[in-house]
Amino acid sequence: GQNIDQPTEMTATEGAIVQINCTYQTSGFNGLFWYQQHAGEAPTFLSYNVLDGLEEKGRFSSFLSRSKGYSYLLLKELQMKDSASYLCAVRDSNYQLIWGAGTKLIIKP
Amino acid sequence: GAVVSQHPSRVICKSGTSVKIECRSLDFQATTMFWYRQFPKKSLMLMATSNEGSKATYEQGVEKDKFLINHASLTLSTLTVTSAHPEDSSFYICSARDPGTEYTEAFFGQGTRLTVV
Numbered sequence: 001g002q003n004i005d006q007p008t009e010m011t012a013t014e015g016a017i018v019q020i021n022c023t024y025q026t027s028g029f030n031g032l033f034w035y036q037q038h039a040g041e042a043p044t045f046l047s048y049n050v051l052d053g054l055e056e057k058g059r060f061s062s063f064l065s066r067s068k069g070y071s072y073l074l075l076k077e078l079q080m081k082d083s084a085s086y087l088c089a090v091r092d093s094n095y096q097l098i099w100g101a102g103t104k105l106i107i108k109p
Numbered sequence: 110g111a112v113v114s115q116h117p118s119r120v121i122c123k124s125g126t127s128v129k130i131e132c133r134s135l136d137f138q139a140t141t142m143f144w145y146r147q148f149p150k151k152s153l154m155l156m157a158t159s160n161e162g163s164k165a166t167y168e169q170g171v172e173k174d175k176f177l178i179n180h181a182s183l184t185l186s187t188l189t190v191t192s193a194h195p196e197d198s199s200f201y202i203c204s205a206r207d208p209g210t211e212y213t214e215a216f217f218g219q220g221t222r223l224t225v226v
Contacts, residue, residue, distance in 0.1 A: 033215075042115075042202050042217040043153070087152065097143075097215060101152040 002026045004100035006088050011106045012078055020073045020086050020103045028093025034062050034073045035087040043087055083107045112136055113205050115218025122193055122225055130188045130221045132203030138183035139205035143215065147200045159186040193225045
């Protein structure tokens, strides 16, 4: 079966750095996505990786290793507004998105 | 980026009635739209894939007669929850794939919070 694993919850301090990991086992691979979702709102797109390596976009970076079935989202200079759930999703061979359960990130002052 | 508009954002209905939720792509043509359901503190659960001009493809366990999907145009898909019951109360989210973007990520509507009383 297809599976995406990410930690349920993480806590970090304002101004610090946090890394959210995602491991996956899917039928084929056509890209990995990270989304941010605030409570009661729809997810918003953060990043996309299809080749191995690091993609940097402002305070957020995403890394992919296809051979290891592994990705992480790195958030720098954490702000209180970064408190949200972060969803990892993999697009499989049928171009369907397989979703992880999400990681709830709690930022403390 | 591409914009997807979902309406209504919140709806409360009586048990036994039907509710229609609209999903529109505002600045691109979406041949494919997706309908998700999300329970509190849970991840997105794909309900069905809506294809313009053809029947929707439902995921296993989703009742097609209860969750009617219509994708009559390239910019509009609707989800109708028929004969709603309290257990249908949930957060429903649509998304659309923009074939014109570099990596065709899914853009989401704002979501609809359905409460059946």
